[in-house]
Amino acid sequence: MSNNPYLPFRAPILSKTRQTAVDWTYHIGCSLNPVPGQFVEVSLPGVGECPISISDFTPDSVELTIRRVGKVTENLSRLEEADYLYLRGPYGQGFPLEQFAGRHLIIAAGGTGLAPVKSVIRHFAERPETLAGLTILAGFKSPEDILFRPELESWSRSFDVQVTVDQVCDVPVPSPGHVGLITALIPDLAIPSPTNTRAIVVGPPAMMKFTCAELLRRGLKEDQIWVSLERRMSCGLGKCGHCRVGSTHVCLDGPVFNYAKARKLVD
Amino acid sequence: MSLNTKKLAKNAWRVTKDRHLTCLRIRVPGGHLPAKFFPILQEIADRFGDGSVHLTTRQGFEIPGIALAATAEVNTLIAPLIRELEVDQGVQVPAPEEGYPAAGTRNVVACIGNRVCPQAVFDTTSLAYDIEKTIYPNNPHVKIAVTGCPNDCVKVHLHDIGIIGQVEPIYDPSRCIGCQACVKNCRQVSTGALRFHNFKVQRDAERCLGCGECVLKCPTGAWSRGGQYFRVVIMGRTGKKNPRLAAPFLEWADRETVLRICRNLYDYIDRHIDRTLAKEHVGYIVDRTGYPTFRDEVLRDVVLSPRAKVAGFFRPSGYLYDKSALAGQESHI
Amino acid sequence: MGSLIEAAALDELLRLLKPKYRIYAPVRLPGKGRFSDTDLIGYAEINRSRDIVFNERSYFSPKEILFPVNQTLFYFTESQWREPETDDREILVFLRSCDLEAVKRLDQALLHNGPYPDSYYQEARAKVKFVLMECQEEFEGCFCASMGTNESRDYAFSIRPENGAYLCDVREDLEELFGRLGKPREHEPAFVREHKNPVRLPDNPEAFSEHPFWREYSERCIACGRCNVVCPTCSCFSLQDIFYDDNPKVGERRRVWAGCQIDGFADLAGGHSYRRDKGERMRYKVLHKIYHFKEHFGVNLCVGCGRCDYACPEYISFSRCVNKLAELEDSTKAEANRKLGDTSAAVEVKKDVK
Numbered sequence A: 001m002s003n004n005p006y007l008p009f010r011a012p013i014l015s016k017t018r019q020t021a022v023d024w025t026y027h028i029g030c031s032l033n034p035v036p037g038q039f040v041e042v043s044l045p046g047v048g049e050c051p052i053s054i055s056d057f058t059p060d061s062v063e064l065t066i067r068r069v070g071k072v073t074e075n076l077s078r079l080e081e082a083d084y085l086y087l088r089g090p091y092g093q094g095f096p097l098e099q100f101a102g103r104h105l106i107i108a109a110g111g112t113g114l115a116p117v118k119s120v121i122r123h124f125a126e127r128p129e130t131l132a133g134l135t136i137l138a139g140f141k142s143p144e145d146i147l148f149r150p151e152l153e154s155w156s157r158s159f160d161v162q163v164t165v166d167q168v169c170d171v172p173v174p175s176p177g178h179v180g181l182i183t184a185l186i187p188d189l190a191i192p193s194p195t196n197t198r199a200i201v202v203g204p205p206a207m208m209k210f211t212c213a214e215l216l217r218r219g220l221k222e223d224q225i226w227v228s229l230e231r232r233m234s235c236g237l238g239k240c241g242h243c244r245v246g247s248t249h250v251c252l253d254g255p256v257f258n259y260a261k262a263r264k265l266v267d
Numbered sequence B: 001m002s003l004n005t006k007k008l009a010k011n012a013w014r015v016t017k018d019r020h021l022t023c024l025r026i027r028v029p030g031g032h033l034p035a036k037f038f039p040i041l042q043e044i045a046d047r048f049g050d051g052s053v054h055l056t057t058r059q060g061f062e063i064p065g066i067a068l069a070a071t072a073e074v075n076t077l078i079a080p081l082i083r084e085l086e087v088d089q090g091v092q093v094p095a096p097e098e099g100y101p102a103a104g105t106r107n108v109v110a111c112i113g114n115r116v117c118p119q120a121v122f123d124t125t126s127l128a129y130d131i132e133k134t135i136y137p138n139n140p141h142v143k144i145a146v147t148g149c150p151n152d153c154v155k156v157h158l159h160d161i162g163i164i165g166q167v168e169p170i171y172d173p174s175r176c177i178g179c180q181a182c183v184k185n186c187r188q189v190s191t192g193a194l195r196f197h198n199f200k201v202q203r204d205a206e207r208c209l210g211c212g213e214c215v216l217k218c219p220t221g222a223w224s225r226g227g228q229y230f231r232v233v234i235m236g237r238t239g240k241k242n243p244r245l246a247a248p249f250l251e252w253a254d255r256e257t258v259l260r261i262c263r264n265l266y267d268y269i270d271r272h273i274d275r276t277l278a279k280e281h282v283g284y285i286v287d288r289t290g291y292p293t294f295r296d297e298v299l300r301d302v303v304l305s306p307r308a309k310v311a312g313f314f315r316p317s318g319y320l321y322d323k324s325a326l327a328g329q330e331s332h333i
Numbered sequence C: 001m002g003s004l005i006e007a008a009a010l011d012e013l014l015r016l017l018k019p020k021y022r023i024y025a026p027v028r029l030p031g032k033g034r035f036s037d038t039d040l041i042g043y044a045e046i047n048r049s050r051d052i053v054f055n056e057r058s059y060f061s062p063k064e065i066l067f068p069v070n071q072t073l074f075y076f077t078e079s080q081w082r083e084p085e086t087d088d089r090e091i092l093v094f095l096r097s098c099d100l101e102a103v104k105r106l107d108q109a110l111l112h113n114g115p116y117p118d119s120y121y122q123e124a125r126a127k128v129k130f131v132l133m134e135c136q137e138e139f140e141g142c143f144c145a146s147m148g149t150n151e152s153r154d155y156a157f158s159i160r161p162e163n164g165a166y167l168c169d170v171r172e173d174l175e176e177l178f179g180r181l182g183k184p185r186e187h188e189p190a191f192v193r194e195h196k197n198p199v200r201l202p203d204n205p206e207a208f209s210e211h212p213f214w215r216e217y218s219e220r221c222i223a224c225g226r227c228n229v230v231c232p233t234c235s236c237f238s239l240q241d242i243f244y245d246d247n248p249k250v251g252e253r254r255r256v257w258a259g260c261q262i263d264g265f266a267d268l269a270g271g272h273s274y275r276r277d278k279g280e281r282m283r284y285k286v287l288h289k290i291y292h293f294k295e296h297f298g299v300n301l302c303v304g305c306g307r308c309d310y311a312c313p314e315y316i317s318f319s320r321c322v323n324k325l326a327e328l329e330d331s332t333k334a335e336a337n338r339k340l341g342d343t344s345a346a347v348e349v350k351k352d353v354k
Helices: A071-076 A113-126 A149-158 A180-188 A206-219 B005-010 B036-049 B069-078 B077-087 B124-135 B181-189 B214-217 B253-272 B284-291 B291-298 B323-327 C006-017 C098-114 C119-126 C173-181 C212-220 C224-230 C278-297 C306-313 C319-339
Strands: A009-018 A023-029 A039-044 A046-058 A061-067 A084-091 A104-110 A133-140 A159-165 A177-180 A197-202 A223-227 A257-259 B022-028 B061-067 B144-147 B161-171 B196-197 B200-203 B223-234 B247-253 C001-006 C021-029 C040-045 C070-076 C090-095 C130-134 C157-162 C166-169 C237-243 C247-257
Touching: A023 A084, A039 A061, A039 A071, A046 A084, A046 A113, A046 C237, A061 A071, A061 A113, A071 A257, A104 A113, A104 A180, A104 A206, A113 A133, A113 A149, A113 A223, A133 A149, A133 A180, A149 A159, A159 A180, A180 A206, A197 A206, A206 C224, A257 B223, B005 B200, B022 B069, B036 B061, B036 B077, B061 B069, B069 B077, B069 B247, B077 C119, B124 B144, B124 B161, B124 B253, B161 B181, B161 B200, B161 B214, B161 B247, B181 B196, B181 B214, B181 C090, B214 B223, B223 B253, B247 B253, B247 C157, B253 B284, B253 C166, B284 B291, C001 C006, C001 C173, C006 C021, C021 C130, C090 C098, C098 C119, C098 C130, C119 C130, C212 C278, C212 C319, C224 C306, C278 C319, C306 C319
Parallel strands: A104 A133, A104 A197, A133 A159, A159 A177, A197 A223, B144 B161, C021 C090, C090 C130, C130 C157
Antiparallel strands: A009 A023, A009 A084, A023 A061, A039 A046, A039 A084, A046 A061, A223 A257, B022 B061, B161 B223, B196 B200, B223 B247, C001 C166, C021 C040, C070 C247, C157 C166, C237 C247
């Protein structure tokens, strides 16, 4: 059969780095040239497939940051460098980077929500002059759950990076550290011109809802905010129906949506 | 007044408290009565009885308060009912206008079965007729009941021969969507014979009762109905000595086998009954001869289906009416 | 070309087509009904005209011929994939107008949604031809005319039983065979034009997404998914990987029908689940069938075959639900007009979205 979109390709794990007790970052040898925010279907034969957002990429590799939450990711977590996994993609709509040019960009990410925006941040870290400013708010449950510590450290040299945790423990929080929800940081953010500001909000459903509400309160309009929705993408091709909401297939029309559209999706 | 009570009882009339009155018993094999016979029952009750009809636990009717002198006339009135429910079904009744030819072998009762009930795995009424044809008229006191599924709504476990429908479920994995409706339901309402493995269902044939619940619940028709079989339980009883639930005798037996063992049962009784007694209930005969004798004689000349299984032992649950338990000191409630 | 063909001649025609076609039609499967001693009308390959059931609606739709309940996507060994072999023969399907229209909906969902056509469906679809079984009258609970799917003409030939023979309207490349085996007879297929219980569609049912109306179904629906599996246009599926018990390195990836009413359809890895409530699932399904699909593809997904009503063990009626939505919309509009004190102006029902 020609053009079988379900056939995955085999790709080697170039490296595996532990992020937290349950998250690992893999570099996979393949050339996908995705748009930041897109996802791939990762599979292990005999176990299954699952959608994973691309956390970063180079011309000949993609970086996937995978949390052990289900059967497939559990099995993935046992793979090591030089093992192979299987991929299809990239799929979906990523972040419209061109819309952020010249703007002040606020990126609010909760937990693993930092993964899909990591390559957006890297993109602008390489071209800081294309933005009026970048504020990164990253929230985690506890200091032990903090992802991408070295990257957060390095971004904070060029941008305003604020990390917050729900609860503290012995592990330090990168400075300036906060305790509390991301939403609590928004009222004090410097937003010189709401009309020239754009925002990306990615995280658990409740975090996105309340963070967007706070941003609207600060004068942003709905269409100035983008979110990435977590849905049960399965085939990635707009066929299987699992991620459909109304007339929208998250795997085709998302996972990145403008908030003006996302808030109208009635599940 | 001179009356042969043996003849009266054999003719399905009762000896009652009142020396002048009797009570008519009507058999309704399988408990399914054409409604056109109700006027006959009403006429007998109104003209000859006290205007009432009693519904029996054996799915028949008793019409009380009939003068002993009227039995012959009433017998002629029920002849149409006997013709249609007995003679037309193949039962040998020499003279229907003279009433019932025997009363010892009781009416074959049946649940409503698959003519109405979605859960029934077969047509209980039709089997009840076939059994009636096989065993009636006969004098030994034998109670047989037929139920459409292992829910046993008709309480076959309180009968000498209890027949429970079984269906062999057939699984087509190519139609299974893995919703597990069957697996969950089997665990909940039946024996938990189904297991989900590799996105498909595996059936433990040893544990499966043949209730057909998996077929009822399957949305895609992956489970469908194969052959109809019967589970036979035996020697359940009530009574003043030793009430007990019937215990398994056969499972996955075919219809031919069921009818054959019903017939062989009478040969067994004839061989072993204690004729010094006025009557002996079959369960007590089995207690005396032991289960192996019963099993071997009742299965004589029976060709069992390849799937059929015969119980290796008979261990019914029940108890003796033992007054000491209630007179004892152990229970202070 | 109209043709009258005797049963024996039709059998001969089927026999001649057999080497080239797999021929499917609704047939009676004795004893295969859900309840004991009942039959199932389902799709199977046929050899003779008398196998075709004309006087009943099939319980399952013909979608399973093009979109099997289980379909192996590929077999895998340690580092290789192999796609399953396919049957080279073409496919001839006897079906009714609603089901033929349903295939067009499947085309939209499986071929035209997103940039990549579903290659498995595409391959089967390219091989299929249709025989239109005429509906001279509706079956219980049908409403094809309400959905505009009552008259489908994309057939190789149409067929109607007539006194032991069959009246056909023949198109395409079968004219030669019919010319040889049948007699010329003018014939125009009949179509159902009206229904005992027609269905009226609301303009904007999404406005009632949060309405308490749906709660009735939270109580009544048991999430068995029969409505999904009998529906000729439900095409959702799940992917399953299985490995062979005695060699876990070898296995296959399949796709298997899934249904939005069934538990687990909207589960996420990690435990979260959307639409746990069955009323929400009903709303999700109904709106897709009569509103959301149309937003995207211009035609409604529901084709009015009535199978979901017939299959529901809780006697939930899809068509009644849609009619109630239409009534709800009417009364909401009337109420809005009354409040404005302006009975002449059409008042747009404001979308009630959080």
